[in-house]
Amino acid sequence: xxxxxxxxxxxxxxxxxxxxxxxxxxxxxxxxxxxxxxxxxxxxxxxxxxxxxxxxxxxxxxxxxxxxxxxxxxxxxxxxxxxxxxxxxx
Amino acid sequence: xxxxxxxxxxxxxxxxxxxxxxxxxxxxxxxxxxxxxxxxxxxxxxxxxxxxxxxxxxxxxxxxxxxxxxxxxxxxxxxxxxxxxxxxxxxxxxxxxxxxxxxxxxxxxxxxxxxxxxxxxxxxxxxxxxxxxxxxxxxxxxxxxxxxxxxxxxxxxxxxxxxxxxxxxxxxxxxxxxxxxxxxxxxxxxxxxxxxxxxxxxxxxxxxxxxxxxxxxxxxxxxxxxxxxxxxxxxxxxxxxxxxxxxxxxxxxxxxxxxxxxxxxxxxxxxxxxxxxxxxxxxxxxxxxxxxxxxxxxxxxxxxxxxxxxxxxxxxxxxxxxxxxxxxxxxxxxxxxxxxxxxxxxxxxxxxxxxxxxxxxxxxxxxxxxxxxxxxxxxxxxxxxxxxxxxxxxxxxxxxxxxxxxxxxxxxxxxxxxxxxxxxxxxxxxxxxxxxxxxxxxxxxxxxxxxxxx
Numbered sequence: 001x002x003x004x005x006x007x008x009x010x011x012x013x014x015x016x017x018x019x020x021x022x023x024x025x026x027x028x029x030x031x032x033x034x035x036x037x038x039x040x041x042x043x044x045x046x047x048x049x050x051x052x053x054x055x056x057x058x059x060x061x062x063x064x065x066x067x068x069x070x071x072x073x074x075x076x077x078x079x080x081x082x083x084x085x086x087x088x089x090x
Numbered sequence: 091x092x093x094x095x096x097x098x099x100x101x102x103x104x105x106x107x108x109x110x111x112x113x114x115x116x117x118x119x120x121x122x123x124x125x126x127x128x129x130x131x132x133x134x135x136x137x138x139x140x141x142x143x144x145x146x147x148x149x150x151x152x153x154x155x156x157x158x159x160x161x162x163x164x165x166x167x168x169x170x171x172x173x174x175x176x177x178x179x180x181x182x183x184x185x186x187x188x189x190x191x192x193x194x195x196x197x198x199x200x201x202x203x204x205x206x207x208x209x210x211x212x213x214x215x216x217x218x219x220x221x222x223x224x225x226x227x228x229x230x231x232x233x234x235x236x237x238x239x240x241x242x243x244x245x246x247x248x249x250x251x252x253x254x255x256x257x258x259x260x261x262x263x264x265x266x267x268x269x270x271x272x273x274x275x276x277x278x279x280x281x282x283x284x285x286x287x288x289x290x291x292x293x294x295x296x297x298x299x300x301x302x303x304x305x306x307x308x309x310x311x312x313x314x315x316x317x318x319x320x321x322x323x324x325x326x327x328x329x330x331x332x333x334x335x336x337x338x339x340x341x342x343x344x345x346x347x348x349x350x351x352x353x354x355x356x357x358x359x360x361x362x363x364x365x366x367x368x369x370x371x372x373x374x375x376x377x378x379x380x381x382x383x384x385x386x387x388x389x390x391x392x393x394x395x396x397x398x399x400x401x402x403x404x405x406x407x408x409x410x411x412x413x414x415x416x417x418x419x420x421x422x423x424x425x426x427x428x429x430x431x432x433x434x435x436x437x438x439x440x441x442x443x444x445x446x447x448x449x450x451x452x453x454x455x456x457x458x459x460x461x462x463x464x465x466x467x468x469x470x471x472x473x474x475x476x477x478x479x480x481x482x483x484x485x486x487x488x489x490x491x492x493x494x495x496x497x498x499x500x501x502x503x504x505x506x507x508x509x510x511x512x513x514x515x516x517x518x519x520x521x522x523x524x525x526x527x528x529x530x531x532x533x534x535x536x537x538x539x540x541x542x543x544x
Contacts, residue, residue, distance in 0.1 A: 046094040079158040086348040088096040
């Protein structure tokens, strides 16, 4: 199972997690792990999700989630987990 | 499981430190395109390239999207055209026709450069090699994406001084034919010694005859990442500095390895090598010169520059080799002048001269790269510069190259603008004392002895 990493960075505001999670639920994307911190007043969240049951193509899903970020004024990135495993795990 | 700090570290490298995969280069053998009729050769070449590379750009974009890492260039390298066109081409214009076909194929598949309009003449030139070399000025003037490289020497064969002499003339003629376009033709022409068969970087990429039918080679980059990492080692000793560079190079290269494997899997084309080069761009912060400054030099060119570059190059290799299953190409730090804002600043400050650049090329890849020189430089002087650089490569068993741009109509101190990744460059002075008699001797410099290393 290939995992996907969603990162959200931006000014903290009400409902960031809710909006992202709603989209994930609507698209049958299962959340495996969430961690978040506040770095210098900036909201910083990482989700590890399983998009295996999502009907959309990766690119389409990524574009839509990034669009949600634009709407609420935060930056969202959607990436396959492999890039982080490659860089940080031998 | 991956944690938030690791994710942030990677994304910071991409967003703030210009980490990218510089190029996915698809090497394609054109040996099966050979025919005795030039039009048939062109047809075969066009068909093969547009078939094998048809999904290259789309696949690259797909990988970019999925991993969130920019892949700046998608390119093609081909079997040296002198071999492919050897049986068909009877005049330089026949080779120009092949160059134009290559250009058309490159445009069709959407790549931004195609390398391999090349001849390997380290010991001698065949008739076809010479025709190709003589066709270079017109070929580069009438195409947009074709890159040319000529290998004029090697450690095993010595230097072909007839080719060196000819290339001085050809460089100048290429500048003349593209003078309305800032002599851009010369930015697409490299003269090599010990050219590697699997280099993914332009303008010197070609698909050597030792390679498979098609292969994926990837060039990683990330001078900005190395620079940011060593900023944190200010005041620390060399052990700390070297360890930091090595670890950073490892991380950068792992991304390249992933991209290479994915591209290979999706295109169904075997993975060749990762080229571990630090390749700068004119973007601020994406500079090898800035790394040298971070190591402790006021400007590249200051005493200590060669040593700093040597350690940088070596640590990048040490870190990168473990990160990748196959390493090849040029693998080192590039020190092009026009493509690196820090190098341009050093030239403008008077810190960096052609002679110091030559010394620097003894310890790094590749050579005198993207250096603008006065347009009235003599052909023999350019040949002399090529011979010096090739001699360094030949004796030290390394790849060296010359990519100089004589800017027609401009003098020392003026600036030439190439645009895009090629950047801009102040015109640098060249030693004007004559080497005519040396260059005009003709013949070969014998292969060097491999013992008594002193």
